[in-house]
Amino acid sequence: MRLNSLLLAASLGLASLAAHAQAPAAAAAAPAVSPEYRLGAGDVIRIVVYQNPDLTLETRVSETGVISFPLLGNIRIGGLGVSAAEKLIADGLKNGNFVKAPQVTLALLQVKGNQASVLGQVNRPGRYPIETADMRLTDLLAYAGGVASSGGDQLVLTGMRNGKPMRMEIDLPSVFGPNGDQGRINDVLIQNGDVLWVDRAPLVYIYGEVQRPGPMRLERGMTLMQVLASGGGLNQRGTERGIRLHRKGGDGKVQVLQPAMDDGVKDGDVVYVKESLF
Template sequence: MSRLRLFLMAAALGLAGLAVQAQPQARAGAAALAEYRLGAGDVVRVVVYQNPDLTLETRVSETGVISYPLLGNVRIGGLGVGAAEQLIADGLRNGNYVKAPQVTLVLLQVKGNQASVLGQVNRPGRYPIETADMRMSDLLATAGGVATTGGDLVVLTGTREGKPLRLEIDLPNVFGPNGDQGRSNDVLVQNGDVLWVDRAPIVYIYGEVQRPGPMRLERGMTLMQVLAAGGGLTQRGTERGIRVHRKGSDGKVQIVQSAMDDVVKDGDVVYVKESLF
């Protein structure tokens, strides 16, 4: 076998070995990125193997500190579970309290990182952020999803890098056929965020229609579709007598002469007059 062939085989094996080593490192990096960060109010249990007197169940203080036997105040707020275990183990080892401590920290209650969901959802309230990669869709699903009275628009407010954040997110765009472009709006949720789900737009119809009253206004709904959703005109109704009452930017109501294929807006009131003949 020639020297060139031997060199190429060795190079190929070396690259394969590097790839095998890189994969566990990439997985470890992704796991570290998604690890939950301990916060104030979290309840934890610390266990040291074969040292039951060092078992402690406590709550993380507002300053991110726990009081641990032999070590005193230990600041674990902002650390991942693995980093907090290592910090306590190093303290026990360096203080010559335990020769080779094996520390396990169990997160019993998540209170330090929470987000709120308000508005038209099935279960509004405050929910824990248990992983660092929790997204808007995950938070919305935790709250039971959008209620039947909810619309397509949600608003996420919070703080990023010390600056106020307000994002209007169109749900059909997130879950539509846009791929990565739409999913980029499925933003990461952080501690203190508030997700508001607005009500669905409504149009009102009355007069000579089969089913008068308020109805959900679907996106791009035309006047003809609104009339069809209302069961159509009665025998006494006439298309010539249809009037759309719309509130302008100045707050005054205007009467709009709309064609059947014109798009209806949120809050419009459609009135169907009675035929005189």
Template sequence: MLALGGICPLAQAQPAAAPSSQTKPDYPLGAGDAIKIQVFQNPDLTIETRVSENGSITYPLIGAVQLGGLGIAAAEKKIADALQTGGFIKAPQVNIVLLQIRGNQVSVLGQVNRPGRFPLETANTRLSDMLANAGGATATGDDVAIVVGVRNGQTFRKQIDIASIFLAEKLQDDIVLQGGDSIYVHRAPVFYIYGEAQRPGSFRIERGMTVMQALALGGGPTVRGSEKRLRLHRKAADGSIEQISPNLTDPVLPNDVIYVNESLF
């Protein structure tokens, strides 16, 4: 234990600069986070430590302190109060510097440009913020994100239409994330076109896409093909394949296969 002679019990000074707590005031500390704790004019109380699995640290003079889940400012106040209540320092100025974030991270997986684990730098980090950290969806990524985590001790899963947050002003769907959440962006749904099409292949289904638009994406019919002789293969609910003669204004569904027949003339 530190000798009390090395501490200034009556120290009352102007607050020292707090480089980290001011840039991340709301970040909730979590297990694995590395922090540096300083008390102004008391260098003997400067330590670097890591938050344990149960959310606590051991600090000189006051022993175990539970910091897990507290924001930086709240953690500073809790240590300062303990030092003051214990009679060690009359008016302690405590500063916590966040050295490494490991406790509160979110995994972003699937069709994003930079998949990986990203820290929750503030307590109100939203889905759109985290997708931006991951570089957004790739060209083959879907407009829908699936968020999985735990809320109030129960498994949480929510499927969110990303574009509707902005296009339809569904701001409530831009949910606040929590440590341990996972975000998954699936491959965008596609349709297939072959036969007498200029560019046969698979293409992404855009919102509200019709058969006519799908045909245009395939370059339209060749000189031998006819837009009036289309055949659409669609998987039914029972797994069987239906053959449909579609209208040009019919919607295109995921995994539809459009065949462009030859013209009769």
């Protein structure tokens, strides 16, 4: 009997240890709860009270965040989440003895109160609704149809955070880079009134004795040799010894450089290829 008791105690102790070991893993596996959309001025909503069709209301949230609901009068729901607004109305109906156990459902018909703008080199610039509280920069960019062919990798996001103006420069490729943590940081949450600006792609200009003179998109880390290759290379009259690069300095003056083929080029550089004398 004593041996059996010892074995039972040991098994219970092992089970307890196993349960404690599994608890953190179960907590880590629990999905994160997304923030809820907060109602704003201009939002069009429909409110339904179960088994009370006379209390159904379709209305627009006023500029002050107020709606007028039957039996309750003016209710301020601006800034509340959908579930919080449902509870506010349900509590008002119950506490006023209008409905014993009200079941209130609030549905968003049009999102007007929370919007963000996308401007610049995108396929569909404009204002877009923020339909979820966890909307990120990449979601907003997708609404605008993505970056246009003339757009660059550098984005600028402006808005208000904690009552203060915010301006953030974002390198778009870093959002999708191998460093997942940094990408998550750069894929910022969008808030009401934010403006996303997509700048044009950097350009370099080439003229003179080349096959295809004119402006061309400047890729990252592009060298002079790659610029010439993008222009189709030198024609029969061109010479590498006659290549000059014109670059505007910080003082606004243009410098004339004689670069090597593996030298990098910058946005706005002008490459000139002279004609060979022989």
